[in-house]
Amino acid sequence: MTTPTTIGTAGTVLEAAGVTMRFGGLTAVRGVDLTVRSGEIVGLIGPNGAGKTTFFNCLTGLYVPTEGTVSYRGTRLSRKPHLVTKAGIARTFQNIRLFANMTVLENTLVGHHTRTKEGLWSALLRGPGFRKAERSSEERALELLEFTGLAAKRDHLARNLPYGEQRKLEIARALASDPGLLLLDEPTAGMNPQETRATQDLVLAIRDQGTAVLVIEHDMRFIFNLCDRVAVLVQGEKLVEGTSEVVQADERVIAAYLGTPFEDAPGAAEAAEVRAAEEARGGAAPGPEDSPPDAASGPAAPEGGAR
Structure with a gap:
């Protein structure tokens, strides 16, 4: 975790309240609240398919949330991407554009x-x-x-x-x-360790020049070394939010990355129904021991781990 230079000096930059995004019968993001303050770097992590990029798209006007609001410096954002950019939010994408x-x-x-x-x-x-x-x-x-x-x-x-x-x-x-908030979607994807370190230094320099940063990344070392706070999405819902130390110690986060169900987890009831049905057919559902070898990297994955 880094020490912000101007955190809190200008209050809240971004406020997302109850953001939900449905596509037909599929709920990709459900009731997510998130704030980013001036001078802050916030990480957004979660397993593949957790809804992270969909949430970014809701913040930047590419998707219009089914429910909830997104505000920048206290003003409700437009639903048009170019007006969101003009207001002061810029972003990069998973795939180079x-x-x-x-x-x-x-x-x-x-x-x-x-x-x-x-x-x-x-x-x-x-x-x-x-x-x-x-x-x-x-x-x-x-x-x-x-x-x-x-x-x-x-x-x-x-x-x-x-x-x-x-x-x-x-x-x-x-x-x-000239954004006040920069959204980075997997900025180190495909990079070698040297390039990743250079990107970390660049993000810190961006923060030091007065731009708040919200970053999605699968490189957990990058996230935990860089961010002031980290929020975890699982199956479209925010599971936990806190400092790097708090998130790394949370058993629910470890379980989410290992694919192990836990009580009251998003989707846990549905998972239990599937497991019961499979067992009734005589085929036990896979347990933690059946996870792929690199799954154990989880939230404490070393640099260059699974993305």
Whole structure:
């Protein structure tokens, strides 16, 4: 866990209250409450299929929650993603979504368009106001490329960057919208240990510059070394929230990662019914001893563990 530099100085940045997302008869997220405060890094973890990315999509307007509200700095957020970005929330995605045939600089400039005030006619006529805004945008983009270590590759096509640098470029593009809150969806997926450490340092630097961070990640060492608080989702519900020490010591979290049912767990009743039905047919349901070998990595998985 890190020591935040400005935590609490500006109150709550994000407040999600009772967020529920249903797709037909499937409830992917159920009644999730979560807050992120200024100067804070918050982790969101859980087994595959727990609803983490769906929850992110609800926060950023890609999905309209079936129930619940999402507020940024006390104001209810729009249901339109571009207005959420304009309000002050930016994000990256699990899968890289760069403009492959654009340069590193051009990709970063795209992220800054929500902060420019020039309209279509100004762009077509290229008047003084547009040229000034264009210079300002480029200066900001270059600052961010320097900040993320990509300045030397400003003219390279995004598709030609190594994987780790493509991830950095996604972060630079998100930061170009000057967010107060940055959402990172598995930023170290596929990275080697050196790249993971560099990403951890970058996230800390982002926090130190005044941007709060909410991060989804399967690398538990990354999460527990980085975050001030960690929330755990299991089958769409928030199971526990607290410091890294509290979460790592919670038996329910360990059970969730090992696939072991526990009393009052989300979906425990349904799991018990399935187990009873299988036993009635003469086929016992798999127990913890049948878990795959790497399942034991659980919430204390070493760096480079299962993702």
